[in-house]
Amino acid sequence: MEWEGRMCIVSGSYQSIDSPSPRTVVELWCRAEEGHSVLLLVHGLRPYFDIAVRGAPDHEYLPDLESVREIAEVMEVSEPVMKWTRHGVKRHWRVYADQPYSVRRLRKKLEDWEVTSADIPFQNRLMLDLDLGPHISARGDVLWAGERAPGAVKNSSNTDLQLAEETVVKEGGSGIYPVDMILSCNLGGLSRTEPFAAPFVTFSFDLETSIATNRILCAAAVIDRAGKRSEHQFRGEEREIMEGLTALVREQDPDFVTGYNIDNFDLPRMEERAEVISPRPKYTRSPLFGWGRVPMKEGEGKRIFPTRQQNRVWRIPGRIPMDAWWQARQTLRPQRESLRYVSQLLWPEDDDMRKLDVDASKMDEEWASRPDVVMEYCVRDTHLPLDILGHLKAIARKEALASVSLTTVETAANGTTSQWIDSLVMRLADKELIAVPMTNAGPRKRDQIAGGYVHEVEPGMEPWVVVLDFKSMYPSIMISNNICSTTLVTNEDDDKSHSVSPTTGTRYKSKEEMNGLVPRLLEDLMGKRDLYKRGMEEAQERNDSVEAFLLDQLQYAVKILMNSFYGVFASSFYRFTHPDLGASITEWARHNIKEIISQVEEGGNEVIYSDTDSIFVKSPVDSGAPTNRSEDPMISKEWEKAKEETLEFGDELASRFTREGAELEFETALSAFFSHGAKKRYVGRVVWPREEMLIRGYEVRRTDSFDLLSETMTEMFEMLLDGNTQGAVDMTKLAIDEIRGGDVDPSRLVISRSCKGKWNSKKNEWDFDSVYANPDGLPYVRAAKQRIAAGLQFTPGMKVGYVITKPEGGDKKLGVKAWLVDEIGGEPPEYDTDYYAKRMAKSLGRVTEAFGQGEKELLDGARPKGQKSLLDF
DNA sequence: GCCTCGGAAGTC
DNA sequence: CTGGGACTTCCGAGGC
Secondary structure: OEEEEEEEEEEEEEEEEOOOOOEEEEEEEEEEOOOOEEEEEEEOOOOEEEEEEOOOOOOOOOOOHHHHHOOOOEEEEOOOEEEEEOOEEEEEEEEEEOOHHHHHHHHHHOOOEEEEOOOOOHHHHHHHHOOOOOEEEEEEEEEEEOOOOOHHHHHHOOOOHHHHHHHHHHOOOOOOOOOOEEEEEEHHHEEEOOOOOOOOEEEEEEEEEOOOOOOEEEEEEEEEEOOEEEEEEEEOOHHHHHHHHHHHHHHHOOOEEEOOOHHHHHHHHHHHHHHHHOOOOHHHHHHHHOOOOOOOOHHHOOOOOOEEOOOOOEEEOOEEEOOHHHHHHHHHOOOOOOHHHHHHHHOOOOHHHHOOOOOHHHHHHHHHHOHHHHHHHHHHHHHHHHHHHHHHOHHHHHHHHHHHHOOOHHHHHHOOHHHHHHHHHHHHHHHOOEOOOOOOOOOOOOOOOOOOOEOOOOOEEEEEEEEEEEOOHHHHHHHHOOOOOOOEOOOOOOOOOOEEOOOOOOEEOOOOOOOOHHHHHHHHHHHHHHHHHHHHHHHHHOOOHHHHHHHHHHHHHHHHHHHHHHHHHOOOOOOOOOHHHHHHHHHHHHHHHHHHHHHHHHOOOOEEEEEOOEEEEEOOOOOOOOOOOOOOHHHHHHHHHHHHHHHHHHHHHHHHHOEOOEOEEEEEEEEEEEEOOOOOOEEEEEEEOOOEEEEEOOHHHOOOOOHHHHHHHHHHHHHHHOOOHHHHHHHHHHHHHHHHHOOOOHHHHOEEEEOOOEEEOOOOEEEOOOOOOOHHHOHHHHHHHHHHHOOOOOOOOOEEEEEEEOOOOOOOOOEEEEOOHHHHOOOOOOOOHHHHHHHHHHHHHHHHHHHOOOHHHHHHOOOOOOOOOHHHO
């Protein structure tokens, strides 16, 4: 029976069939618009790559193609096609291989040739050649349909499992995949469609394990099927728990697998326990941990298991592992990273979510004495990751990114920026007959390229300032100067009119001569973003919130993607890069911004600060203009007038300096700007387009600060911007006195820093010596060691919280106590009052120095010497 | 006790 | 193995 529908590609792979003749079938795991999952078996694509004669073009030379044809893995060598390369336009012969896995070997055998397009995963090749994105329409023959397949298909499909399996295998598949529908189709049956929100299924799970033996005590899982959740509990023998989880995964067939810290805890623990329970052969572990979206049979011994290459992301064939911890860390950048802390951050009013009712460091005792409470705790920690992903819109964002970068959702979620960009650049290169070079392996040292320009900033307060910045600066520069590896001029004699970079004189061809790939892609993306934004506004106007949400995700994804281009092209290893490209982009950026700075200053306006693509200019309001609103109607009127003049000034500057391909936007108006004189550190009172306080770089923004310092500094900035300098200094002194008095809640003094480490499986312990020159000299490493000693989880790269205590036993170094109260409760440590008072005074003193009150004066405090604390008054 | 230096993390 | 550089800050080590 034939079926056709729209779906979203989650992930892809392929099957090689060797007899009677070699063929390769692409497997695409998809989620259909109607809600069921689909495995597509795609026929008709053959593995290939291109070869050309090395060096400069020589059209007379007759290379020995016969010896290429004679290689066993080579099926066919086609007639030559002319393709552009860095050395000129050359003949390229397409070599068809028997199987994708032979290509690596063929590359070696063809070392004397210039081999291109030879490192592209086969499933990506399909998406490139058919110009597919993640959202496709597919038409094909139904080979098998399960319970959740659409009714009509289900009723007329093969109900004899064995017969169905034979059919699938005949069509190149591996067997009955654990999906709702298996479809066989040809290249002609696939086409790209408009993006839509696919109804993905997510599996969230959590294990509770014994600290004494690592054994799994119980587990919980929640399935989220397009918003509807079902809860599952597992207890009993460890084997039963693992089999239960695995059966649930295979039966419910999720696209995403989540949980909190699954990458570093739950998945490795599942792998380890499966090995303990069922040592060998490996395949016997599949009922325990066979989460791969492939048939459970011996031939799938590799793909059936989740795997992880040395400290990298997990792969579960056909599915997407997505750790809620990692997503939260990336988007929220929380000061601490425990699940309790993150849920407190997201849902401060909801106490039930994180009642501390189980001591995770004494799990064996807890499990023995009150298993029901542990189970409840486990279930709750299975819902929270779904709540977090939902809050962060993590899945919708990955789907949108896949849609604009034209990759699978898996590549958008777990791939690298260079893979997203490859997808767009390579398909345009193929279309334009530009040879696709290989990504060169091995580290290549090269000189660092210069980056953005940062203007000196004077210490002190400035009233009424406008902030302008270049819209998408680096992409705009790449577009307007036609910067691309295909337009780079290397021939010294080439004297046509070019775009020439300002300092090193690197030349790029004019658009007329050759429009670069990258500039064209960026231009297209910019246009797309504007389109999405306009569409979003229209959807909002007609109250279509679903469409508005989708378009908002898409425009945001375009922004992310555009901003990734510069980094990839400035890197040393990317296939289309050249060190001159990255250098000329920043050269133009520095040139443009410096040019504007000098023109603004020539026009009689003062430039206060500038960083890479932004410029802060003093607004020419009356020198006595108030920076604050007032009860006094006269003063308020003057304030309004100053604001109006500033807005006019900002608009005027923006239009004066906007050029074709370099749009300067008026971003914000500040009634007051302050810096203590360090670059990348400033605060401002924003009066337009919103009213808010802007803080950049200061401790307030840093996770290695502590709450009390951040809060005091924020309050100080509020007062300073209000013009109340004396009040700010007095308040600060009081805060320092209070901290020195020893009466501050230690939870407000927790400092946290990320800590690296390596697991030494031989010694069965964490190793810090191979990562740090002097690990015990670093407070956060000492804190991490205490955490581990207390029986708590440690993950390389995790943020470790600690409090500074008085040095012990004549030690010169700071005393350090890990902060474990969030996780296991207990008495908080006693903090080092002198250390905290000094650190507060140092950080805050740097700021108040501008008003003549430095670190020393702040430390002297508001009270006479010798008095214990303010409470003694 | 003061200073400089290098390692490391963090932010923009 | 697989985006970039500029800049600030903190801490410990070590010289004097």
